[in-house]
Structure formats: C-alpha cells, structure tokens
Amino acid sequence: MHKLITSTQNPIIKATVLLQEKSRERRKQKLFVVEGKREITLALEGAYRLKTIFYLPELIASDFLAQFDASITFIEVSKQVYEKLAYRNTEGILAVAHTKDMQLDSLVFNTKKPLVLVAESPEKPGNIGALLRTADAANIDAVIIIDPKTDLYNPNVIRSSVGCVFTNQIAIGTVETVLNFLEKHTIQTYAAALRPDAAYYQEQDFTVATALIVGTESTGLSSELLEKVDKSIIIPMQGKIDSMNVSVAAGILVFEAKRQRGFN
Secondary structure: OEEEEOOOOOHHHHHHHHHHHOHHHHHHHOEEEEEOHHHHHHHHHOOOOEEEEEEOOOOOOHHHHOOOOOOOEEEEEOHHHHHHHOOOOOOOEEEEEEOOOOOHHHOOOOOOOOEEEEEEOOOOHHHHHHHHHHHHHHOOOEEEEEOOOOOOOOHHHHHHOOOHHHHOOEEEEOHHHHHHHHHHOOOEEEEEOOOOOOEEHHHOOOOOOEEEEEOEOOOEOOHHHHOOOOEEEEOOOOOOOOOOOHHHHHHHHHHHHHHHOOOO
16 A cells, blocks of 8 residues: 655654554554664564555655555655654664564574573663663574563664664563573573672683673672572773673673674
8 A cells, every 4th residue: 555645743753653662652652763764674584564554756766665565554755744753864764563572482493502691670771772782793593681671672773773773682571580491491690790609701601591680880790680690701891990881791702702602
C-alpha cells in the first residue's frame, strides 16, 4: 500500500513522533522507529518485521524500496514531514518496526561453550550502543542486559549501536533470572569488580562457556550479583584512577576471551 502525507498534523505522523520520543508508547504499542538504509537493512537481517516505511522521494531511489515486502505500508512524505519524523539526518528513509520480547529463553546457543556479555543496569544510551558494537565486532553468542535503565529501542541506542541492536542476540532479565539461566546452561560467571579477592582477568580461562559481567562506572555491580558469581576479576590499572568506561572494559575482556579461543 502506498500513501502520500504532506501535513505534520496527520495522525499517523503524530503517532510516529510519539514512538520516537516516548518509551511508554514503544512498550504499549510494541513498535519502534528505525532510521537509515543500513539500520533498516540490519533490522530485516535480524528478523524484525517492518510495519511502515516513510520516505522522501528525492533522497531515496525506487530500487531500494523495491526490495521490501509488499505487505508493508509505504508512505511518501514531504520534506517538512520528514524533518518532523527524523530523529537525526538520515538518507530520507525511516521505518516503524515491531519490537521483540527479548526473553532469556529465546536465546539459542550454537556452541557448547558460548561467550556471553552481561551488563547490569546500563543507563546511558551511548554506553549500551558501544557494548552492542563490541559484541558484534567480536561476534559473541549473546548480550544479556540486567534491569536496563534505558529502553533498548531508544533512538539513541539504535544510533550509537549503528544498528548492532539488530545484529546481536539480546535478552533482558533480573539478577535472579539471569544467573539462574547461566547456571542452567553451565556458563561460568566472571564479574568485573574491584574486590579484595578479584583475580587478574588475563589469568582466567575463558575458553570454557563464559559470561563476562560488567556494571556501571558510578555504582559498579550490585551486591546481590557479586555474592553469586563464580569469580570476580579486575583489569590492572596503571594510572591514577581505578575504573574505566564500561564499554572499554567490556571490550578488553571480550577480546581477551576471543584471543584465548583463537578468535573463533
């Protein structure tokens, strides 16, 4: 179906703007907005279902639109409408897509020794996006978010992850449900934490089924989680401070695990 909308006051446009701005609306409708050719393509490759595509004809070639399923509603918009919809300056296309539930039980491991990145209570979209980019770069088996403080379909998460929110297997849970899930799958848990009993990360064996757990710079990991993990680990710090950005720490740990595994 094809439509043309030239008014920013159109109800469809207003509803789409709400999806961009309000996490409550995204949860309620189970829809979100994704902008840009690359991000939309990655969403499709990640088995996300598109509902609507908005496009600015002077910026988008018809051959790009031809690849999409005919069941999607295509809406041509004016420049004014597009600028109202777009969260950032993209290539003249954005889509409304259906969210996924991101349940722990939906994770599928294709190896007996999965490598999983777990982040507890991340809040800043930029950090979440960077964690997802690291996970994609290392091609790890899954990313698990414990009690996220930011909606993973927040446009800033999608933007900062450059679409890696679609390329990773992602699940969400509580401390209890996540640790129970990891135990069920016999996955060793290593928590990055500044504790007296913490061991150097490079001295650990990450070739077994491994979950690397990181927390925020401000609060670290919760005591509830730290009491139940298999081991606490640290990255040796040689400067004046005792912590680093969570995505940087995660990158160090993840790529050490990949090195040990021969980058397989």
